[in-house]
Amino acid sequence: MKIEIRPQQVSDANRFFEILSNPIFIYFSIKPKTINEEKKFLRLNSKKCRNKSEFNFSIIYNRNHIGAIGIRIDQFRPYIGEIGYFIDEKYWGKGITTQAVIKLEKFIISNLKLHRIEIRMAKGNKASQKIAIKCGYKKEGIMSKMLLVEGKWYDCYVYAKVI
Numbered sequence: 032m033k034i035e036i037r038p039q040q041v042s043d044a045n046r047f048f049e050i051l052s053n054p055i056f057i058y059f060s061i062k063p064k065t066i067n068e069e070k071k072f073l074r075l076n077s078k079k080c081r082n083k084s085e086f087n088f089s090i091i092y093n094r095n096h097i098g099a100i101g102i103r104i105d106q107f108r109p110y111i112g113e114i115g116y117f118i119d120e121k122y123w124g125k126g127i128t129t130q131a132v133i134k135l136e137k138f139i140i141s142n143l144k145l146h147r148i149e150i151r152m153a154k155g156n157k158a159s160q161k162i163a164i165k166c167g168y169k170k171e172g173i174m175s176k177m178l179l180v181e182g183k184w185y186d187c188y189v190y191a192k193v194i
Contacts (some may be wrong), residue, residue, distance in 0.1 A: 034130045036088035036100060036138070039076050043089050044069040046096045050119045058153040059117055060180045083109075086138070090118060090131045097122045100131045102139060102148070110146040112139065116162075123158060132166045140194060148192050153178055153185040163190035 048066045051059065063069040079085035087101035098118030105111040114135060116128055132150075139145055150168055152159035163170075168190035176184040 032125070032127070032130070033093050034127055034134065035091040036131055036134045037091060038080075039073055039087045039089050039099065039101075041070050041073045043096060043099075044073055047073075047099060050098060050117065053120055055120055056117065058156045058159075058178070058180065058185065060178060083143070086143075088131075088135065088138075090116070090127065092122060092127050097127070098131075100128070100135050102135060102143075104143070104145070110144065111149065112143065112145045112147070113149045113151060115150075128158075129162050129165045132162060136166070136194075145194060148194060150190045151177070151187045152190075153187055155185070160188065160190070166192070168192045 044066050048063055048069045051062050056062070063072065076085070076087050079087070083104060084106060085101060085103045087099060089096055090098040090100055098116065100114065100116040102112040102114050105113070114132060116131060118128055136148070139148065150159065150163045151174065152163070154173070169192070171189045171191050174187045174189055177187040178185040
């Protein structure tokens with residue numbers, strides 16, 4: 032299984048739009064309404080990198096673009112980062128996201144001065160809980176009504192790792 036992460040490109044917009052338009056993504060709050068909206072988001076990546084506020088990557092599996100992973104740095108506590116990710120439904124349950132998290136952690140350790148990494152997920156998102164556990168994150172608690180998706184509030188678990 033060949034998994035890579037690479038910096039996102041504007042040319043990734045069509046694929047991201049395709050993946051995120053899948054109605055099965057009920058726990059993902061950022062859903063572009065158009066491909067142009069996705070391109071606009073992707074164009075901001077270089078500025079986010081320069082500001083050291085966010086680092087976003089595409090997940091490549093056997094040369095196929097299947098999703099995204101990134102880390103957002105807390106601007107008030109720049110020693111804390113939050114990982115987020117998504118992959119195409121066809122690739123769920125294969126351990127790909129777990130490997131992408133491990134690759135992202137290597138980037139974080141080599142390039143960022145973080146002390147703590149968090150992964151937050153809706154309580155119902157069992158797959159993300161498994162990923163966090165496999166990667167050595169510990170469940171720390173519940174954030175009530177933390178995630179808003181299409182007008183519905185979800186409680187979220189917080190998993191964290193100190194590096």
